[in-house]
Amino acid sequence: MRYISTRGEAPALGFEEVLLTGLATDGGLYVPESLPHFSLEEIRSWRGLPYAELAYNVMYPFVEDAIPADAFRKMLDETYSVFTHKAVAPLVQIDSNEWVMELFRGPTLAFKDFALQLLGRLLDYVLEKRNQHVVIMGATSGDTGSAAIEGCRRCKHVDIFILHPYQRVSEVQRRQMTTVQGDNIHNIAVKGNFDDCQRMVKESFGDQSFLGGKTQLAAVNSINWARIMAQIVYYFQASLSLGGPDRSMAFSVPTGNFGDIFAGYLAKKMGLPISQLVIATNRNDILHRFMSGNKYEQHQLEHTLSPSMDIMVSSNFERLLFDLHGRDGAAVKTLLENASKGPVSIEDYRWKHARKVFDSDAVDDKSTCDTIRDIFEQNEYLLDPHTAIGVQAARNCRRDLAVPMITLGTAHPAKFPDAIAESGLSLKPQLPAHMADLFEREERYTVLDNNLGEVHDFIAKHWKNA
Template sequence: MRYISTRGEAPALGFEDVLLTGLAPDGGLYVPESLPHFSLEEIRSWRGLPYTQLAFNIMYPFVEEAIPEADFRHMLDETYAAFAHKAVAPLVQLDTNEWVMELFRGPTLAFKDFALQLLGRLLDYVLEKRQEHAVIMGATSGDTGSAAIEGCRHCEHVDIFILHPYQRVSEVQRRQMTTVLGDNVHNIAIKGNFDDCQRMVKESFGDQSFLGGKARLAAVNSINWARIMAQIVYYFHASLALGGPDRSMAFSVPTGNFGDIFAGYLAKKMGLPISQLVIATNRNDILHRFMSGNKYEQHQLEHTLSPSMDIMVSSNFERLLFDLHGRDGLAVKELLENASKGPVSIEDYRWKQARKLFDSAAVDDKATCATIREVYEQNEYLLDPHTAIGVRAARTCRRDVEIPMITLGTAHPAKFPDAITESGLTVKPELPAHMADLFEREERYTVLDNDRAGVQDFIAKHWKNA
């Protein structure tokens, strides 16, 4: 399988190179040249499989030219053995045909574990094979950083530098990153917002000269195709648990960067019957404004109770735009260049094509807290604020009550105690046993100005072989 850029001016690559390259040299994101497609009969035959076997069946076509079957199976077994629930992604029922899929049973209590625990193993495998070293530079709005650090801290061929917006992630999220004291782990708090961090990472991929040619940059953000690939699996998992593929499913996805919901879009293209995908956003609602009114326009970023979605530049949305434009990379490039200058729209027929599958809702902090309280009073089930946004959006946008609606539960409520308190509940979510002493652990991180040159200089001086 070959991978091509969404901007059409970079050479096609194999899986290994896409894994290590991250952003394409033309500024685009890599996508498969073609997708595997599974028949309903084949999907039906996967009922009852353990999660790791299902993951192998869905992901191996993407990696088979680079990784022997036995090695990839071993990676998957190791990755999902670290999850605290045997089902890996258990489903919890809220109401008739309404479900939450718990994607927070991994080591860092967020859905990012599904991809990032695997990504660390993939990177070390490929770098060992090539006898190369990589410097990971990633940006996080909260959960990606801790999951990436956990996935990469044991890697022999990787140094990891994670940028997070200073004082704009929850305390639990910060401590999950900054209390990992490995020699190859570096946390940087940027005096800015997530979009500033993400822009710095993207610009650094465009010019890696600050590493002096001694190492390559690798990406852990959802611009890395391997992240998307791993997230496709749990859409199949949920469907098979609830009667798919013989019945269609609907999913509501809390999303800021569009990666998690794009994985659902790919699952549908690969043969899984999905009737509706709901884009659930907070007040930073650029995706909702586009999907509801065909207007893509950046507003001022706002700080909310759902910080992992405090994003205004949704990187993975480019991957959907590429498909909506008939995979015309130059058209996507022109559109995004115009978007950096002001509001843009796409042709009406392209937008209506997207609307056949996608709906959207923006949920403010008040409605988020009301949903946390409502669901707890109905079910004694505690939602984190991101998942609460997903549930509210699902209930707002649902097209057909006879089709199961599954909200992706993206994080453990203990990561966001302030939102629980603000919802008016007196219950306090407890951290799992393996994190019970989190607030007693030593922290280590560096606060830097919102200045790319200063951050690059810090990385150049602190990676292992500098």
């Protein structure tokens, strides 16, 4: 399988190169030249499989040119053995034909573990084979950073530099990143917002001269195709658990960077019957404004009770735009250049095509807290603020009550005690046993100004072979 850039000018690459490259040389994102497609009969035959085996069936077509089948199976077995629930992505019913898929049973209590535990093992395999060293540079709005560090900290050929917005992630999220010890782990708190951190990462991939030609950057953000690939699997898992593929499913996805919901869109294109995908956002609602009114326009980023979604520049949205424009990279490049200058729209027929499967909603902090409280009072089930946004958006946008509605439960509520307190519930969610001493662990991080030169200087001085 070959991978092509969404902007049409970079060379096509194999999986191994895409894994290490991250951002294409033309500034675009890599996507498969073609997708595997599974028949209903084939999908039906996967019912009852352990999660790792299902993951192999869904993902192996994407990597088969680069990784032997037995090696990939071993990676998947190791990846999902560290999750704390045997089902890996269990479903919890919260109302009639309404479900939450718990994606927070991994080591760092967030859905990012599904991809980043695997990404670390993929990098280990490829870098060992090549005898190559890389510098991982990533930006996080809260969860990607800790999942990346946990997934990659044991990699022998990697130095990790994670940028997070200073004082704009929850304390639990920060401590999960900054208390992991290791000479190859570096946390940078940038005096800015997540979009500033993400911009620095993208610009750094475009010009890596600050590394002096001695190494190269590798991506852990969802610009890396391997992240998207791994997230496709749990859509199949949820469907098969509730009668799929013989009935269609609807999914509501709390999203800021569009990666998780784009994985659902790909699952549908690969043959999984999905009738509706709900884009659930907070006040930073650029995706909702586009999907509801065909207007893509950046507003001022706001700080909310759901900080992992405090994002205004949704990187993976470019991958959907590439599809909506008939995979015309030049058209996507022009559109995004115009979007950097002001509001843009796409042709009405392209937008209506997207609306056939996508709906959207923006949920403010008050409604988020109301949903957390209501669901707990009804079920004694506690939602984190991001999942609460997904549940409320699902209820506001649901097309057909006969179709199971599955909200992706993206994080453990213990990561966001402030939101739980704001909801009026007199309880404090407890961290799992393996994190019980989190607040006693020593923190290590460096605060830097919102200045790319300072960040580059820090990385150039601190990677192990500098």
